[in-house]
Amino acid sequence: MGHLITLATCSLNQWALDFQGNYERIMTSIALAKSRGATLRVGPELEIPGYGCLDHFLEGDTVLHSWEVLAKILSSEETMGIVCDLGMPVVHKNVIYNCRVIVHDKKILLIRPKMWLANDGNYRELRYFTPWAKHRQWEDHYLPRIIQAVTKQVKVPFGDAVVSTTDTCIGVELCEELFTPASPHILMGLDGVEIFTNSSGSHHELRKLYRRVELIKEATLKLGGIYLYANQQGCDGDRLYYDGCAMIAVNGRVVAQGSQFSLTDVEVVTATIDIEDVRAHRATSSRSMQAASAERYHRVEVDFALTSGKFDEVREEDMVGLVGTKSIPARFHTPEEEIALGPACWLWDYLRRSRTQGYFIPLSGGIDSCATAVIVHSMCRLVAEAAARGEIQVIADARRMTGEAEDSDYLPTDPREFASRIFHTCYMGTENSSVETRRRAKQLAEAIGSYHIDLNMDTIVLAVRNLFSAVTGARPQFRSQGGTVAENLALQNIQARLRMVLSYMFAQLLPWVRGKNGGLLVLGSANVDESLRGYLTKYDCSSADINPIGGISKTDLKKFIAYAEGAFGLPILRSFLDAVPTAELEPITESYVQSDEADMGMTYDELSVFGRMRKVEKCGPYSTFTKLVHEWGAFLSPIQIAEKVKLFFFEHARNRHKMTTLTPAYHAESYSPDDNRFDLRPFLYPSRFPWQFKKIDEVAAVLPDRSNQPMDKTKTE
Structure with a gap:
């Protein structure tokens, strides 16, 4: 022992186009790395302008301001005595590249452009950048x-x-290059x-972290080496939450x-x-034979050593990261914890x-608006925990939004008290x-501490209904009162749309009513499955x-509520889990109570399956049917499966237009139907799919029905 290196990587909460704030967070991370004895510091992808600039990367201003920030960083004495890996766009021979700029002692050592660009799912890097x-x-x-x-270099x-x-x-x-087959x-x-x-800009998605960690471990398992992973953290201006989790x-x-989820703007991770x-790990014959014939990379030489040279120069607190002394199991959150933390930080x-x-x-008393409210409660808990730790930025932000003076001694250390100020x-x-x-909504509000109001809007609904009758001479009725499907749907939509109008009125005026300035943001609560099916009213x-x-399935939301009941000490949540999901837009009679799943013609669990097959497995109607015949054939006949598949694709197609106005939602599922960023499909379809559905019917008619056959126990044991 004696060739010890202290290395630093970090997660930064950068914000697209916030050049001043991004600069300050970068400098803080460099100072923290140096204070811990690090000689190499790595930051997230495109950390100078922020990863989420999108089409702003095509503007010369973004590149210009990135150079200005880099000049300021290079001019600082803080960057002396350490190698820093920084991210920004660079125009080389009139071509824009996503680059890492490696600097040391006020010199640029190397500009390394990204070679494999992320260009699917949420990412469109080829729209802005060209691969090297x-x-x-x-x-x-x-x-x-x-x-x-600054550098005296030409x-x-x-x-x-x-x-x-x-x-x-x-x-x-760079980021995507780790995920490619030939990294x-x-x-x-x-x-x-x-x-x-x-250096990455990798977003959170439920159950995704495991893949990232395994790839990082695998990168050096058979090869040998040290891998420093840095990541963006937080919401940098769009639907994604970058979940940090820097690691070595x-x-x-x-x-x-x-940490994977944190309200801290700068987090530096170090190890010695x-x-x-x-070198010992690489001392194998087979690896040496391959290495001896490897093609050469150009080496940019720098007269600087990363190793300390002396064992006693390494600080004792950094020794916990010393390989051979202590390695740690990777930490993963359960999906329920991810829902509690990711959207709350966002x-x-x-x-x-x-x-x-x-x-x-608007709290409906149903599980979706309940889950949204509980996520806000989780946010308040995180704020309270951060305030209790004395995190200055969190405290300052909380004081500003609650109307407290900058020199106030207010500390948001009680989540219910903080919620009473900012959550309505x-x-x-x-x-x-x-x-x-009504009772569930009130009890939930009391449990989490929100400022709650309760109202009846019948007079407003009646006024709109009377206006229509006065203009047309016709009076629509609900289905249970003898009305047609069109009348029934219109009367439901009146209530739903008026709630939106009232929500914005209250959001704009409630702070004024309470003697405060400003306004509130309105939260939506449609889950990913309802959006996929189109089971919501436009506007x-x-x-x-x-x-x-908006990116979380009903199935996962139920699991989250069950988790939060115990983890957050909210027994009221049990009543939401036990309740039958209903929109409550039609009259309740002795023989009829409106049910979401009955209205949709399919269960939420089935919707999740359809969503993944359509988006993740890239299946059309026919291939979805053929796959489900194998998966569901033990309990549904081919004819029944065909009907479910046709109903889903018909409803998805005819409601696809609703996705064009979908509220910007936290991205959490790989089958999000968000038309605006993620799911680039048309919104006008031949919704009855005559060719595809005809083929499904023909095949379903001749397939054997296995749904009534006894299950072979030897296949399941």
Whole structure:
């Protein structure tokens, strides 16, 4: 032992186009890394302008301001004595690249452009950037004058190269490149690179972290090496929440891991590692034979050592990360915890950055608006915990949105008390509402501490109904009163849309009523399955400013509520779980109570299956049917499966237009139907799919019915 290196990676809550704030957070992370003895600091992808600039990357201003921030960073004494890996867009020969800029002692060592771009799902990097296609090749990049004035350099290497210090070698890998089949770290490692940096803008999705961690571990398990993973954290201006979780892995083992969900803007993760452990891991014959024939990378040499040179110069507190002394199991949250934490952090970022005074939600007494309210409660709990730890930024943001003076001594350490200031709920009842839903809404509001109001809106509904009758001479009736399907639907939609109008009125005026300034953001509460099926009214109370559950399935929401009942000490949540989901938009009679699943013609669990097959498995109507014949054939006949498949695709197609106005929602599921960013499908369909449905019917008619056959126990045991 004696070749010890202290390395730092970080998660930063950067905000698109917030150049000043991004600069300050970068400098804070560098200062923290140096204070812990680190000689290499790695930051998230495109950390200078923020990852989520989208089409702003096509503007020359974004590149110009990124260079200005870099010049300011390079001018600082804080960057002396440490190698820093920074992210920004760079225009090289009139082509825009997503780059890492490696700097040391007021010099740029290397600009490394991204070679494999993320261009599916939520990402459109090929819209803004061009991949660097000249592998293991580099060129001269001529620096802008504002950088030349600081670094005294005219040109620097640009391309696929590595950085060689006096004691080791560093290679750069960018986000998507880790996920590709032929990742660059393999060839770099065979050519002697021992430390790999990965700067990411990777978003949260339920159950996704495990894949990321396994890829990071695998990257160095058979290859050997040190892997520094940095990630963006927080909401940087869109539907995604970047979930941090910066980590350091060595030889296939995680030795340091940051938090996945946090209100902290800057989190630095460090570990002290013996580089000799990497060399020992690589001392195998087969690896050596492959390495001996590996193609060479250009090395940019820097007269600087990452190792301390002396064992006694390493701080005792950093020794916990020393490989061979302690490695840690990777930490994962359960899906229920992810729902409690991810959307809550996203809501906090949205609230503080929009500079509004709180949230408003119409509480229906059902599980969806309940889940939304409980996520806000989780946000208040996180704020209270951060305030109790003395986190200055959280306290300052809380004081501003509650109307407290900057020099106030107010601390939001009680989540219920904080909620009473910034969270507003309202039960909007009609003659079709039940006593049970009204009671549940009130009890939930009391349990979480929201400022709650209760109203009946029958007079408003009646006024609209009377207006229509006065104009047309016709009076629509509900189905239970003898009305047609069109009349019944119109009368339901009147109630739903009026709730949206009232929500915005109360959101704008409730702070004024309470003697405060500003307004509230309206929260939506349509889950991903209802959006997928189109089981919502266009421009009703599902239309809001943002929706924290719009990317979460009903199945997962139920599990989350069951978790929150115990974890948050909210026994009232049991009554929401036991209740039958209902919109309560039709009159209740002795023989009829409206039910969501009956209205939809399918269960929420079935909707989740359809959603994943349509989006994730890329199935059309026919391939969905053929797959479900195998999955559901034990309890449904081919004819029954065919009817369910046809009903889903028909309803999805004819309601697809609703996705064009869908409230921006927290992205949590891989089958989100969000038309605006994620699910790029048309919104006008031949909704009866005559060719596809005919083929399904023909095949269903000749397939054997296995649904009534006894199950073969030997196949399940």
